[in-house]
Amino acid sequence: EAQVTQNPRYLITVTGKKLTVTCSQNMNHEYMSWYRQDPGLGLRQIYYSMNVEVTDKGDVPEGYKVSRKEKRNFPLILESPSPNQTSLYFCASTPDREGTDTQYFGPGTRLTVL
Amino acid sequence: QQQVKQSPQSLIVQKGGISIINCAYENTAFDYFPWYQQFPGKGPALLIAIRPDVSEKKEGRFTISFNKSAKQFSLHIMDSQPGDSATYFCAASIMGNQFYFGTGTSLTVIP
Numbered sequence: 001e002a003q004v005t006q007n008p009r010y011l012i013t014v015t016g017k018k019l020t021v022t023c024s025q026n027m028n029h030e031y032m033s034w035y036r037q038d039p040g041l042g043l044r045q046i047y048y049s050m051n052v053e054v055t056d057k058g059d060v061p062e063g064y065k066v067s068r069k070e071k072r073n074f075p076l077i078l079e080s081p082s083p084n085q086t087s088l089y090f091c092a093s094t095p096d097r098e099g100t101d102t103q104y105f106g107p108g109t110r111l112t113v114l
Numbered sequence: 115q116q117q118v119k120q121s122p123q124s125l126i127v128q129k130g131g132i133s134i135i136n137c138a139y140e141n142t143a144f145d146y147f148p149w150y151q152q153f154p155g156k157g158p159a160l161l162i163a164i165r166p167d168v169s170e171k172k173e174g175r176f177t178i179s180f181n182k183s184a185k186q187f188s189l190h191i192m193d194s195q196p197g198d199s200a201t202y203f204c205a206a207s208i209m210g211n212q213f214y215f216g217t218g219t220s221l222t223v224i225p
Contacts (some may be wrong), residue, residue: 004157035215042203048178103213
């Protein structure tokens, strides 16, 4: 089944404890992206990647890191999480290099930082 | 600073009615305008999208109207159904790289 998977789906952590949220797609998509969703703010793009080893900042990249060593994986790393990073996170992928084709979103990861 | 402004925040429509959600932007470099539908507990799903070289795009009951000079675009849902009850997001992008989303509209269609 073609899909975008994220793990974990739910995570409660404490301030400063490094964490990684994994994202994987099995559709051989070029473009991948991370978003956070907060009430009243909609979705905001964190980072995106147009190809392996090519990543760029989105609208709200502060406090996050990403890597794209393989085409199928695009992990989101929080080196030192803070409470303001409590949010619902979505990974998405798109077949073409530019994200103007259908973006397929993962199921979301709900992160709480205490 | 919100790059894409969306209104209304919430909308209640009778079954069979027309739902209209509006978005406005300032950056004239935007060249791709998608709309997403999100059900509770799910990720957003692309509903319909338009590029600025056309003024209208229709797919089934969903229509995007685009006014380039006013820098506005809107989603019309004709014959709204209870199954359309969801949160709708407009978005704008430059060449499909960076995406900017509106703040969302919660649509409730009452039978």
